[in-house]
Amino acid sequence: MKIQGKTWKFGHDVDTDAIIPARYLNTTDPAALASHCMEDADAAFASKVKPGDIIAAGKNFGCGSSREHAPIAIKASGVGCVIATSFARIFYRNALNMGLPILECPEGAERIQTGDELEIDLDSGVIENLTRKEKYRAQAIPPFMQKLIKAGGLMEYVKEQMSERA
Amino acid sequence: MHKTISEKILADHAGKPEVFPDELVEVRVDFAFGNDITAPLAIEAFRRSGAKKVFDKDRIGLIPDHFVPNKDIASAVQARMLREFAKEFDLRYYFEVGRMGVEHALLPEQGIVLPGDVVIGADSHTCTYGALGAFATGVGSTDLAAAMITGKVWFKTPHSMKFIFRGKLRPWVGGKDLILYTIGQIGVDGARYRAMEFTGEVIDSLPMSDRFSMSNMAIEAGAKVGIVTPDSITEQYVSSRAKRPYKFYQSDPGATYEAVYDWDISALEPMVALPHSPENVKQVTEIANTPIDQVVIGSCTNGRLEDLRVAARILKGRKVAKGVRCLVIPATQLVYMEAMEEGLLEIFIEAEAAVSTPTCGPCLGGHMGILAPGEVAVATTNRNFLGRMGHVDSKVYLSNPAVAAASAVLGRIAHPEEVLS
Numbered sequence: 137m138k139i140q141g142k143t144w145k146f147g148h149d150v151d152t153d154a155i156i157p158a159r160y161l162n163t164t165d166p167a168a169l170a171s172h173c174m175e176d177a178d179a180a181f182a183s184k185v186k187p188g189d190i191i192a193a194g195k196n197f198g199c200g201s202s203r204e205h206a207p208i209a210i211k212a213s214g215v216g217c218v219i220a221t222s223f224a225r226i227f228y229r230n231a232l233n234m235g236l237p238i239l240e241c242p243e244g245a246e247r248i249q250t251g252d253e254l255e256i257d258l259d260s261g262v263i264e265n266l267t268r269k270e271k272y273r274a275q276a277i278p279p280f281m282q283k284l285i286k287a288g289g290l291m292e293y294v295k296e297q298m299s300e301r302a
Numbered sequence: 303m304h305k306t307i308s309e310k311i312l313a314d315h316a317g318k319p320e321v322f323p324d325e326l327v328e329v330r331v332d333f334a335f336g337n338d339i340t341a342p343l344a345i346e347a348f349r350r351s352g353a354k355k356v357f358d359k360d361r362i363g364l365i366p367d368h369f370v371p372n373k374d375i376a377s378a379v380q381a382r383m384l385r386e387f388a389k390e391f392d393l394r395y396y397f398e399v400g401r402m403g404v405e406h407a408l409l410p411e412q413g414i415v416l417p418g419d420v421v422i423g424a425d426s427h428t429c430t431y432g433a434l435g436a437f438a439t440g441v442g443s444t445d446l447a448a449a450m451i452t453g454k455v456w457f458k459t460p461h462s463m464k465f466i467f468r469g470k471l472r473p474w475v476g477g478k479d480l481i482l483y484t485i486g487q488i489g490v491d492g493a494r495y496r497a498m499e500f501t502g503e504v505i506d507s508l509p510m511s512d513r514f515s516m517s518n519m520a521i522e523a524g525a526k527v528g529i530v531t532p533d534s535i536t537e538q539y540v541s542s543r544a545k546r547p548y549k550f551y552q553s554d555p556g557a558t559y560e561a562v563y564d565w566d567i568s569a570l571e572p573m574v575a576l577p578h579s580p581e582n583v584k585q586v587t588e589i590a591n592t593p594i595d596q597v598v599i600g601s602c603t604n605g606r607l608e609d610l611r612v613a614a615r616i617l618k619g620r621k622v623a624k625g626v627r628c629l630v631i632p633a634t635q636l637v638y639m640e641a642m643e644e645g646l647l648e649i650f651i652e653a654e655a656a657v658s659t660p661t662c663g664p665c666l667g668g669h670m671g672i673l674a675p676g677e678v679a680v681a682t683t684n685r686n687f688l689g690r691m692g693h694v695d696s697k698v699y700l701s702n703p704a705v706a707a708a709s710a711v712l713g714r715i716a717h718p719e720e721v722l723s
Contacts, residue, residue: 149490149579153687158666161339162369162376164346176689196491199524200687201666202426202440204343225495225526226426230442290444291347298352 137258137282139216139237141188145250146177148194152227155198155206164205166212173209187214190256192248194220198227207231217256219263219274221245232281235289239263244272258282304556306462307529308497311437311551315420323461323558332419332546334449335363335395337405337662338370340424342380343443345387348450356391357453363395363414364388365405368662373669403634403660406430406518406602411634413543417532417550422446422455427602427684429520432498433513434540435532435550440521460497460526461560462553467504469568474718476612477512478604478682478702480504481519481528482573486583487563494524496560499553504567505530510539511608518603519684522580572717574680575700578688586705586717596679597622597710598691599703600631600658601665604682607637607644609703614646616707616721617653623713628655629671635660655710667691673698680709 154177156169163169174181191210197220198206207230210218217237231238237258244263248254252267261276277285284293303320305313313321315329336344341364356362364384369377388396395414402408406427409415415431421438422428424446431438441455449455467480480500485492498520505513513530520528530536532550540548571585599605599613610632622628630650632638638660641647650657664671665683673679673692679699681691686698699715708716 151685151687153666153685153690157689158339158368158668162374162380164343164380176694196494196524199490200426200521200685202340202424202428202442204340204424204442204444208343222491222494224491224524226440226442229445233442233444291350291447294351294448 139188139190139256139258141190141216141254142186143190143192143248143250143252143254144181144185145248146191146193149196149199150177150193151200152198152203152206153200156203156209161203161205166208169205169209170212173213182213185213185215188216189214190254191215191218192220192245193218194245195222197223199224202226204230204234207234207236211236219244219248232284233290235285235287237277237285239274241272241274244274247272304554306497306499306553306557307435307531307551308437308460308462308527311418311420312457312459321459323459325459326456327459328454328456329420331422331449331453331455333361333363333415333421334423334446335365335405336424336443336446337368338366338377338381338384339368340443340446342383344424344446344450345383347444347447351447351451353451356450359392360394362393362450363409364393365397365402365408366399367402367404368666369668370661371399371659401635403637404602404605404662407605407633407637410434410514411543411636413540413545416544416546416548417536417540418548422449426521427518429525429528430514430518430602432517432520432527432529433510435530435536437527439526460495462497462499463493464499464501464559464562466502466562466564467500467567468502468564469504469566471504471567472570474572474704475570476702477508477515479570479573480567481516482575482583482700483567483570485519485523485580486573488523490522490579490581491524493520496525498523498525498528500528500530506533509608510535511606514606515603519580522684572702572705574705574715575686577686577697577699580686580700586701586715589715590717592715593678594626594680594709594714595677596671596673597626597628597706598631598664598671598679598681598683599629599706600633601662601683602633603684604703605631605633605637607640609682610637610641610646613703613707614649616704616711616718617655618649620653620711620721622654622710626710626713628710629658629664630655631658631661631663633660664691680706680715682706
């Protein structure tokens with residue numbers, strides 16, 4: 137599974153209130169959440185981001201609340217992958233459960249800048265920075281998790297398994 | 303092998319003799335719950351899965367507390383989803399407005415979450431129940447949905463970190479100051495993925511309300527759980543409330559810790575976390591001249607009766623400073639009732655503070671006290687992220703209830719002794 141797109145770079149400790157402020161949590165509609173994605177970190181992000189784009193950030197991305205609305209907003213805004221030095225625990229789990237690919241890659245997270253064109257191979261975990269002509273290595277995403285991501289998230293993956301068994 | 307309290311609770315719930323750090327385990331869940339923000343997503347996931355029943359109607363809680371009493375039409379629709387789901391599946395623990403409270407104050411108070419439990423909640427501050435000696439942690443809505451169906455959840459067994467607090471607490475210093483100090487020392491990812499264990503002579507004599515404040519903010523250091531060994535103080539709190547049997551676990555001498563911090567806190571002053579991070583901690587005296595617009599006393603961190611008593615000691619016979627709004631939000635209906643019976647509400651109202659029905663409200667910038675651009679608040683809550691309580695150009699300082707009350711009186715960040723002397 138490959139992902140190619142332009143990068144938006146953020147700093148350390150991007151919290152879930154920055155990803156999707158609580159004032160918008162009176163809905164679960166992905167498109168509505170996406171229209172406010174990253175609003176308190178970059179008010180114009182939702183209007184600038186294009187399908188397939190990539191977010192890169194520093195340590196502890198997604199810290200704070202357990203709101204699943206955060207990975208939902210990022211995914212529905214079209215972002216294909218988040219690369220960070222590290223992820224907060226609950227966000228890490230929520231992102232994969234929502235079918236949003238995420239990669240921990242300290243080297244890449246430091247080198248990648250806004251506007252860089254990346255090609256990410258989830259099978260090998262290799263991130264190629266086409267702009268800077270560099271390669272960084274992250275953990276590969278195992279086949280079952282890629283299947284879960286392709287299905288669209290944990291519940292969809294479970295449903296697929298249930299129908300395979302039936 | 304010598305084990306930590308977290309490892310022992312997980313092993314028992316996994317049906318294994320022992321578990322090891324980093325080991326993936328599937329564990330039985332004693333209680334699972336969500337609120338009016340997170341449960342709607344869980345209910346949608348539950349419906350999508352095709353499930354027709356919940357694993358146990360007595361072990362699932364739905365607690366509308368964030369945007370209730372309904373702040374707008376969309377919030378009313380979300381709250382209704384909880385009400386209807388609770389009715390359809392005959393859930394024992396659904397709490398309507400008028401009977402509810404902020405979830406992490408309500409569930410321990412009602413004896414629904416207990417020592418030795420594994421508890422998951424679709425809210426990051428679920429770690430609060432570590433104060434009871436439970437393995438309690440926040441999860442996303444989809445994990446909650448799966449647990450509502452199966453009664454199980456998988457975890458990676460966390461490494462443990464031990465925090466030893468020695469010495470004697472100074473006046474006006476409590477659990478909130480200890481946890482702010484801790485986060486200031488190790489940072490907002492200092493315990494990422496880890497189990498924090500709070501120990502030492504200071505913790506041994508610390509009241510339950512202060513222990514709850516500490517465990518509540520373990521997530522602010524990135525932790526999975528912030529646990530206290532249950533003792534006679536726990537027993538006294540739990541025995542009259544418990545809705546189920548419970549069990550005390552404790553770490554073995556010689557258990558393995560990834561890190562041990564050993565602090566003498568005898569000189570610790572009341573602490574304040576400056577905008578926009580809980581790790582941005584200073585002693586209150588270092589920033590005592592900062593003017594403020596609003597004070598919030600409440601939340602799952604500091605909205606218990608003991609917190610309101612402390613605030614009332616300072617506000618009694620005094621007035622909130624001109625130009626400052628002071629909001630007091632008892633965390634549960636019971637806290638509200640007891641505060642009324644003790645005369646605390648009268649003290650607050652005479653001081654010209656606003657007293658509200660229980661709600662998370664302003665803590666997460668939901669409603670009931672949103673900040674305008676440029677405004678500054680002192681709050682007894684747990685997060686001061688950019689825009690947390692309102693406009694992105696507003697600021698939140700986190701403190702204990704005594705500092706918050708003193709700041710309300712003086713109209714600037716203040717040490718409680720500045721008011722009382």
